[in-house]
Amino acid sequence: MAARSYNQYCGLARSLDTVGDRWSLLIARELLLGPMRYSELLAALDGIATNLLADRLRNLESAGVVERQVGETGGVVYALTPWGAQLRETIESFVRWSTPLMIRGRAGDASEPRWLAVALRALLHARTARWPAEVGIEVPGHFVTLRIDEDGPHVTVQPDQRPDTILTGEPEVVLGLAAGALTIDQALTVASVQGDRRVLTTVFAGGPA
Amino acid sequence: MAARSYNQYCGLARSLDTVGDRWSLLIARELLLGPMRYSELLAALDGIATNLLADRLRNLESAGVVERQVGETGGVVYALTPWGAQLRETIESFVRWSTPLMIRGRAGDASEPRWLAVALRALLHARTARWPAEVGIEVPGHFVTLRIDEDGPHVTVQPDQRPDTILTGEPEVVLGLAAGALTIDQALTVASVQGDRRVLTTVFAGGPA
């Protein structure tokens, strides 16, 4: 143990001492959407070894980033502490920074609606989207609901019902639209809309916040 | 080589594929203050192995985060690309996140005025500091100048002259003040001021931006 440290009195270095290990920030990303069980994390983070997940959760818990709770069904769930939840700012800034990479995509990458939910919130949070508005996002194999109200954007991974307006396209196009890298007209040359097209303007056409 | 990837179509994962290796973000932190030579980076990042620095710079360059330039004295200097410079948002969010760790300090950590410069800018950037104002910050062994104008906070590591007002204290106190974790009155029980005390109010007493 005795995790390797940079030994620098610097906020970045101290942060990386805490959450800079491989997988740690991805665990935090998963928990941003709510508490999860060990087995759910193991399934969501494809490729992580079981001993590493256990080690990371131990370290994050002793650092005060994550806490073990008793879930609704009685089992142990892992949740972010209030301080851990503040990693949202950092995670969202990474998501925004990655825009030049993401709008190109990359063959072979796995894609999860959970990650799309985090990304849409991060990208739209920096903009003045108007509310209220609701649109369904359909990408190959997945469906999420994006709703904007006075509190900002909310993304639901498993909607109870599909909104009236639905945008269908490749993930790169949806993210390009949310990032402002594509105009709605540009996006609609490679994506399609069912329902009221004008909802897209409400959701995606806001300027920088 | 063939850098290890998470293989996830997620902005966080793609960002960490690019700058998630050990030392990479610390290299970016150093370059936020301006281009540096290889030997300067090696000296600033105490503990990094020479082969690792070379490897990281290669990777960051091929990723488009860093570029090699010809410096003023003719030698090669490393600089952030425009995209790389946008890592400032992420780095500053890490700095803000680390506040609970930093206001306690940690024995044995090295301390550099360059890191204090990054931190002060990150912490004050989220607040409505009034301008113009200028204050010297003296911590054991180091001195920096904090100036605020219409563009926001600027921190100079090697000032050409010392400002009229100088705050002297431990780094933890200065950061606690900048983070809003300490009031000016609280800070002054363990720090001292030469010159016009009211300047501190102008610089540090702004609310959230």
Add this chain to the structure above:
DNA sequence: CCGCATCCTCATGGATACTG
């Protein structure tokens, strides 16, 4: 000197099997 490359040792990460 500066800017690395090589070599060696050890810590960390990854895959799989196994257990309370």
Add this chain to the structure above:
DNA sequence: CAGTATCCATGAGGATGCGG
């Protein structure tokens, strides 16, 4: 289900060498 134990592969850290 929620981890531990084990073993192998990879990456980090440190010393040294070497060409420009």
